[in-house]
Amino acid sequence: MSEVTRPTLSDALTERMLELIRKGGHRPGDRLPSTRELSQRFAVTTPTLREALRRLEATGAIELRHGSGIYVGAAIERLVLPNPNMREVHAAQLVELLGARIVIEPPLAAMAAQNAEGEELAVLKGVLDRACRHLRGDDAELHEANMSFHRATARMAGNSVLHEVVDSLLLVHGPEQREILQIFDDRRRDYEEHLAILEAIEARDAAQAEERMRAHLVEVRTVIEHRLHPPG
Amino acid sequence: MSEVTRPTLSDALTERMLELIRKGGHRPGDRLPSTRELSQRFAVTTPTLREALRRLEATGAIELRHGSGIYVGAAIERLVLPNPNMREVHAAQLVELLGARIVIEPPLAAMAAQNAEGEELAVLKGVLDRACRHLRGDDAELHEANMSFHRATARMAGNSVLHEVVDSLLLVHGPEQREILQIFDDRRRDYEEHLAILEAIEARDAAQAEERMRAHLVEVRTVIEHRLHPPG
DNA sequence: CATATCAAGTGATCTAATCACTTATTCCCA
DNA sequence: TGGGAATAAGTGATTAGATCACTTGATATG
Incomplete structure (x- = not known):
């Protein structure tokens, strides 16, 4: 959908900076090399480097203190959430991410069931x-x-803030994660569970919609945990 | 805690750009003036302007298309969530924001009650x-x-993703909103409700912690609604 | 009519110098 | 000797204008 334009130099820079921080073992509060040194190391000029720095600053990954230096921000070891420019997540964070979705999405399914109307139902x-x-x-x-099914359900719930939150969370479930998110190696499984949720929403049965969404997500998380830490 | 450094030129630029978009009545997809024109209008040089643009891009407020132009992003009419550089929220969004917190925070209070341990309890x-x-x-x-009480409770729940989400939501409850968020004009009220929640957490009573948190937030929302739309 | 070419407009990057701020050291005076 | 003020080094912030790279719509060509 996005990414229509070729990655620019400063796009790459942003990721190289992130890599430098993460793989360099830097922790929040640590001071990073100066702008002069960074621009030399990455072989770019100051303004270009600064553009990358500003993006990282905007997400809380770093902090620029005039006259003092560049410091690692608190967000660096958390999930970098709603930045369309760097969708990245560590495998270990997937379980926590699912944990968050388990809290948020079931109530949204219930709200969606209450709001179930013609047009949005058709979208679903x-x-x-x-x-x-x-x-x-x-x-x-x-x-x-x-x-998209999860996004559409969140949208039906009718709260734009929650809708945005769920969008942000799902943003990190990019195509590269499709294998690990596939339940039980059975392509049909996901679809059928989604279908069951839709039926509950269509029937305006909020309680059942909520419960089915929760069961669905819990199951996904369980599968992921098994794949990350195979039993035995 | 933050904001230790004086606002920089590019800080101001970022806000002026936002203002230009919002008050200019621009909608997502609209094309904005070119970088050359913008830098002239704001009387800054290209690199400085670009830093501001990159920040806005990082939050999804705008989109830069090489060779084509600068376009308004989808996030512009939603809540600009976790950007430490521009905490801004429209009054009407407050109610929806509270709605989101009502969904998320009560379960977190329950999780906090289950995890209640010495150190973090002491923080609370x-x-x-x-x-x-x-x-x-x-x-x-x-x-x-x-x-901070709400942040600390979210932290106790033990899910870093949810913790970050709540932090983001609370970010927009800046000092300028303290009046409208004050329950019933009674300074003591907030404190006492928080105290009741703490007691439930301390007693490891998850159900009660959840219910008290929910009641608390619902009450806050009700008050806000009354203030925004006085009955009559 | 469709395709290829082209030119204008626009974002991306470069260059290198100067300004503004922080910090830690140093030095002086009490 | 202690405390505060001047200071110098280091660092981020901004400036200026030119050039490169890409998109897009108009124009020309088959």
Whole structure:
């Protein structure tokens, strides 16, 4: 959807800076090299480097103190949330991410059930149809459709703040994570669980919608945990 | 805590740009003036302007398309969430923001009750003590302490993603909002409700902690609604 | 009519120098 | 000897204008 334009120099710089901080073992509060040194090391000029720094600053990854230096921000060891420019997540954070979704999304499913109206309900059905058509075939499309189901449900709930929060959380579930997020190696499974949730929403059964969404996410988390730490 | 350094030129630029977009009636997808024109209008040089643009880009407020132009992003009409550089929220969004907190924070209170341990419990108590000392006196301090209580509770829950989400949401409850967030014009009220929540957490009574947190936030929202739309 | 070419407009980057601020040291005076 | 003021080094902030790279719509060409 995005990423229509070729990655620019400063795009790459932003990621190299992040890498420098993370792989350099820097902790929040640590001081980083000066702008002069960084621009030399990365072989770019000051203004270009600064653009990358400003982006990192905007997300809380670093902090620029005039006359003092560049410092690692608190957000660096947390999840870098809603930055379209650097969707990155460590595997270990996936479990916590699912934990967050388990708290937030079930109530949203309940709210969606209460608001269930013609138009938005149609959107939700459309998303599931799309997933159904890719049940055997394009992996990336199927994954995208599955994620869209969660986004659409959050949207139906009618609270724009929560909608944005869920969007942010799902942002890190990029295509590269589709394997680990696939339940039980069964492509059909995700779809059927989503379908069950839709039915509850359509029936305006808030309690059931909430419970099915929760069960669904808990199951996903369980699978992920097993894959990260195989039993035995 | 932050904001130790004087606002820089590019800080101001970022806000002026936001103002230009918002008050200019621009919608997502609209094209903004070119970098050359913007730098002239604001009387700054290209690199300085670009730093401001990169910050706005990082939060999704705008989009820079090489060779094409600068476009308004989708995030511009939503809440600008976790950007330490521009904490801004429209009054009407407060109600929705509270709605989001009502969904997220009560379960966190329950999780905090389950994790209740010595050290973090002490932190929570310390926060309430600080609030107590400012019950009559420094308004800003009292407000900050009240917000810290919610942050600390979220932290106790033990999920860093949710902790970050709550931090982001509370970020917009800056000092300038302390009046509207004050329950019933009674400075003591907030403190006492927080105290009740703490007691439930301390007693490891998850259900009660959750319910008290929910009741507390619902009450705050109700008050805010009444202030925004006085009955009659 | 469709395709290829081109030119204007726009963002991206470079260059290198100067300004403004912080910090720790030093020095002086009490 | 202690405390505070001047100071110098280091660092981020900003300036200036030119050049490169890309997009897009108009124009020309088959």
